[in-house]
Amino acid sequence: xxxxxxxxxxxxxxxxxxxxxxxxxxxxxxxxxxxxxxxxxxxxxxxxxxxxxxxxxxxxxxxxxxxxxxxxxxxxxxxxxxxxxxxxxxxxxxxxxxxxxxxxxxxxx
Amino acid sequence: xxxxxxxxxxxxxxxxxxxxxxxxxxxxxxxxxxxxxxxxxxxxxxxxxxxxxxxxxxxxxxxxxxxxxxxxxxxxxxxxxxxxxxxxxxxxxxxxxxxxxxxxxxxxxxxxxx
Numbered sequence: 001x002x003x004x005x006x007x008x009x010x011x012x013x014x015x016x017x018x019x020x021x022x023x024x025x026x027x028x029x030x031x032x033x034x035x036x037x038x039x040x041x042x043x044x045x046x047x048x049x050x051x052x053x054x055x056x057x058x059x060x061x062x063x064x065x066x067x068x069x070x071x072x073x074x075x076x077x078x079x080x081x082x083x084x085x086x087x088x089x090x091x092x093x094x095x096x097x098x099x100x101x102x103x104x105x106x107x108x109x
Numbered sequence: 110x111x112x113x114x115x116x117x118x119x120x121x122x123x124x125x126x127x128x129x130x131x132x133x134x135x136x137x138x139x140x141x142x143x144x145x146x147x148x149x150x151x152x153x154x155x156x157x158x159x160x161x162x163x164x165x166x167x168x169x170x171x172x173x174x175x176x177x178x179x180x181x182x183x184x185x186x187x188x189x190x191x192x193x194x195x196x197x198x199x200x201x202x203x204x205x206x207x208x209x210x211x212x213x214x215x216x217x218x219x220x221x222x223x
Contacts, residue, residue, distance in 0.1 A: 032209055043113070043199055043214035044152075051209075087152070095142050095203055096165050097212065099152035 003027065003090040004100035011106050012082075018075040020103050022088030025069040032091045033064060035073045037084040038102070044087065047073065078107045111135065113215035115200050121221045127188040130218045132200030134181050140164075140205025141183035142212065143175060146197040155198075158183055159205045187220075195222045 005023040012018040024033060032051050036044040048055055048062045050071075055062040061074040075082055085102040092098055114133040122128050134141050142165075143155040154167040158177035175185040181202075187194055197219050201212040 034211070036214075041146075041197055041217070041219075043201075043216045046211040046213070049209075049211065091209070095140050095157050095159075095201075095205065095212065096154050096167075097142075097144075097152075097201075098154070099144075101151055 003092075003098045004088045006086075006088050006100050006103045008101065009104040009106070011108055012075075012078045014080060014107050014109050015077055018073075018078040018082065018105060018107070020073040020075075020086050020088075020105065021070065022072070022100075023070045024088070024090050027068055027090055029068075033062070033068075033071050034089040034091055034097065035060070035062065036087045036089060037082075038087065039084045047086075049091075078105075080107050080109065083107045113200055113202050113213050115198075115215035115218050117218060118216065119219050119221075121223060122190050123223050124190055124192060126190050127186060128190060128220060129184055129186045130198055130200075130220075132183045132185075132202075132215060134183070134200075134202030135213055138202035138204055138213070139181050140203045141177055141181065142201045142203075143183070143185050144199040144201065145169075146199060146217070147193075147195070152199070155185065190222045192222050195220060 034049040035047040038044045064071045087102045140159045142157040157165040177183045197217045199217045201214045
């Protein structure tokens with residue numbers, strides 16, 4: 001019952017910004033959008049989350065559209081270590097996270 | 110501050126056997142969730158425990174069960190193992206109480222069923 005849609009793969013040149021899109025057209029008003037990444041079958045690592053407003057932390061920025069039906073994760077200066085699968089997640093009731101299929105990001109030297 | 114610890118990290122079982130996986134959450138976290146990750150189905154929610162009570166359950170058969178102890182440590186059990194149960198089983202913890210903070214994931218237990 002994934003609530004998000006992401007492109008299966010993307011490439012990004014090292015040092016450039018990586019913009020990862022996500023559609024969540026059925027999101028409810030009180031559901032948060034989270035982004036995690038997973039490097040080669042390790043445990044998923046938290047990146048950022050938001051409800052309505054754009055958010056920024058030391059890792060990334062999250063841009064959420066006004067209608068909340070889509071969002072974009074921005075890695076401002078991609079490095080080789082950012083190569084991973086990125087998951088856009090809608091947080092449902094309680095702590096149930098609905099993971100989509102993710103975007104496999106490859107950062108190219 | 111120690112992270113989420115899962116044991117064992119790797120294990121091999123045969124069809125029909127059962128397995129128990131353990132998860133120690135971050136100190137102070139009262140919620141523990143379990144996820145199954147397979148190449149075909151991706152990451153799927155199994156169940157969540159909060160204060161020793163199952164609060165949420167995903168769409169998995171009754172062969173998958175879990176419990177949480179008073180110290181918030183959690184175990185999940187899979188009985189009558191099938192080949193399709195081969196997966197990475199991930200545990201995640203949080204403060205719970207329906208907060209909106211992040212989940213912290215462990216490194217997972219990789220189960221292979223032969």
